[in-house]
Amino acid sequence: MLSTMQDVPLTIARILRHGTRVHGGSRITTWTGDGAPHRQTFAETGERVARLAHALRDELGVREEDRVATLMWNNSEHVEAYFAVPAMGAVLHTLNLRLPADQLAWIVNHAADRVVLVNGSLIPLLAPLMPRLETVEHIVVVGPGDTSALDSALEGHPARVHAYEDLLAGRPDAYDWPELDERSAAAMCYTSGTTGDPKGVVYSHRSIYLHSMQVNMTQSMALTDADTSLPVVPMFHVNAWGLPHAALMTGVNLLMPDRFLQPAPLAEMIATERPTHAAAVPTIWQGLLAELDARPRDVSSMKRVTIGGAACPPSLMSAFEERHGVTLCHAWGMTETSPLGSVAMPPGGVSAEEEFAYRVTQGRFPAGVEARLAAPDGTFAPWDGSSTGELEVRGPWIAGAYYGGADGEPIRPDDKFSPDGWLRTGDVGSISPDGYLTITDRAKDVIKSGGEWISSVELENALMAHDAVAEAAVVAVPDEKWGERPLAAVVFHEDESAVPYDELRTHLGKDLARWQLPERWTTVGSVPKTSVGKFDKKVLRKQYADGELDVTRLDD
């Protein structure tokens, strides 16, 4: 039996029309460093979005399904591209400007981007890549910048260079947006996995629309048009966590940092523009806290801050709350989850201490995200707050495959998607009875010991809590009896004498079960790290396998 409801697709053009009309007075403010901030209302933005769409279609020949890439900071022009490209039926491809050149070139070619919008300040990044970009026909330079490097790089390349404002000038300020299938592609973002080629996630109009509603729900970021949100998280990182779309949906004012992401200008723009909300990874807040300690400014306008991308040290959360009156709230997600998977808004009716305990979790699942924990024994672990498993999620804004290229089928690697279509997140953790997630490890780092899982992260944190230990990494090593067992690699403080391993083992035994304690111990000068500063456990495992480590074995 069919319903009698209208069949209205959930599209980005709908968000755009609503935001630029009903919330036409809301504003995008872009920081410009020393100059006056650039201010633009949503109504003005709507007119510029229409002009951009006309330019892309009429001047650059962009058609439905064509990929239009951006290599840009967070600014009002990037918001314009966010709406013009999908609303006209093309696909927005945000490029991560922090990727190595090789990966960037591979990604542009794989997505077959026809157009690249690039901030003038990022030309030095793009120009050297040009000879390797096979599909790009147009480069649009946004904002000031020296284009000479681009001109020389383009010798012999068919791509043409355009200036953004010249392209927009004189074009109509309205566009007859096509009525699209809500399941069609709207935007894409590649994950920068540590192994193998980057993998593309293709968001649909539907997934972005639903995710935008979720962001604005009370138990997510709970933003209204009385708010000004500062997305420090880049617009090339999972759509800046959905904030630009969510902003147009409910009129949330946006404060855009552009390229000014260092602690000092961030402190300056917060003190001046007084945003009520901000979103960024923990390292940004660590840097800001130090900056504010050194040169105090009033940042108390930020009532709530959404934090994600990595676990935030509880001490950092307390410091912001106590010294600056700012509440930091964890969220968990990934490129494959749009990214909002869970948000650590505490439940109603709990005490302040309980609240804090909830806020340091990775958060609670909303109705749109179903979760389960795949346990080592092949069952699903109960939600009891202690049983662990690999987190698998399902929902209308969760990826079910990766992009297979222009002519390829979608890719569904077994280690990423379960046979029944759930996303395997690669995160290991527990879920409380009331649906709060605590991540304890990455699946690839967890130690699978005799049908039980031992968290490498828990062991590392416990070891690093010992006064003599500067750093510690724990990795799984093969064990005949148990399959895998933990190996602890310890870096002692320079000014401390090394303590015996059995003292460290006793120290661990205070918080951990006996079967979780490492038998194998080694001392290293430093823990090997990746380019972004994370422990590189692959290297440690290889050093162990190659017999390069001096391992002491403590037996019971």
Add this chain to the structure above:
Amino acid sequence: MLSTMQDVPLTIARILRHGTRVHGGSRITTWTGDGAPHRQTFAETGERVARLAHALRDELGVREEDRVATLMWNNSEHVEAYFAVPAMGAVLHTLNLRLPADQLAWIVNHAADRVVLVNGSLIPLLAPLMPRLETVEHIVVVGPGDTSALDSALEGHPARVHAYEDLLAGRPDAYDWPELDERSAAAMCYTSGTTGDPKGVVYSHRSIYLHSMQVNMTQSMALTDADTSLPVVPMFHVNAWGLPHAALMTGVNLLMPDRFLQPAPLAEMIATERPTHAAAVPTIWQGLLAELDARPRDVSSMKRVTIGGAACPPSLMSAFEERHGVTLCHAWGMTETSPLGSVAMPPGGVSAEEEFAYRVTQGRFPAGVEARLAAPDGTFAPWDGSSTGELEVRGPWIAGAYYGGADGEPIRPDDKFSPDGWLRTGDVGSISPDGYLTITDRAKDVIKSGGEWISSVELENALMAHDAVAEAAVVAVPDEKWGERPLAAVVFHEDESAVPYDELRTHLGKDLARWQLPERWTTVGSVPKTSVGKFDKKVLRKQYADGELDVTRLDD
């Protein structure tokens, strides 16, 4: 180009699974009058929902698409039916217990309801209908009540009678909910139009899911699991404005009034159970205010109250705010809009006086509801806060047709749906540049004078503001030159002597344009009214046409 996102349908089973698990500790409290309130957690509700679904399927033979009706008050069992019936693939049909018996019987037959769940206290309403109900096979009596009337009414009728708790007893507390098409029917509700047969609106899983997200968005009712909501609005009125679904989606506690809808028990349950939110039509609040004036109680726990169904007098809003610290917030909607069409949450950054001016409007449209004003000249009126037209709306939770019966096609009357599929609401009003709706009249009552519209309601309100006038109704009457012109029918206060019509006309001229002022005047003993107390303008128009009114004509 297809996205790589999971294709997960938006279904009521998803809301149910989420609410009963992640928010398992939230509660439904049902008022029982003098006894202790009945309390039940969402987790317990989930188990009972599963039992009900098993009973409906295994005992009563309910299959997908079958209609299961409820004739019930707001209580926890009604919530159970709200979820069990659609989640198992059947269609919930909420019956309006205030309808005349003829309409009720017509509606049950038209929907071909196979099962009716009836509260024991409502058996006296159902029993007399039984001989006329052609499709009903099972009556399930919920809660205590004298079933003897039912037994005698069923003599010769094939329907069987069951007790709700007996049906549920011993059945499994989990159910393997089918994965349904999100566009399939979930629930239906008939409008009680003043003309013609009632018309059925069939909500889909998708429309209810999206509407639930909207209810929980910051600019709608903004509820969380820290809230307790009191839906005074009946669950047979457009799904109690979406509150039961929205509650399971985010864990909002529900306080259910059952049949205790009089001012005294309402005051009592608010003072005792301390809900933070409530929803009802203005007359309920008028009654409650009088009750609180007579017997004061503390109702200040209600931070926000959603008000709809009719315009709320600003004086009532001020009285609640000033005397009880309760903020009343207008919403506009109808059966065909699920019902959330607009909510009068004030925009950010306005003063307290401006806030009030926004709060007395019918509200602002969310992104999911597109609106336009069909002007008398066939164009669409601008959103300038003064130009008027008939409101037309479009969106994923707006009806695009009416139910055509089990074997019929959906019905799309021209006066209800535009050729391009928008719903014609029958309301005339204006929209401000920032998207706030003000309704000035019903389309059938507006006076279409020479290509301009004159609001009958505006003239009536201005007339009734004159000291000598007790009541006044304004209707359109035919006019050779202008097509239609207003006729003013005035009831003078008994203790006042009638004032000359030209004095009243001068009084109107202070606020209204000259071309809007009536030339035709009559004095009546009282304004004819409908059974629910609204002005019956049909009668007045007929009296004028039949020459039964003593009309004075003032010419310029």
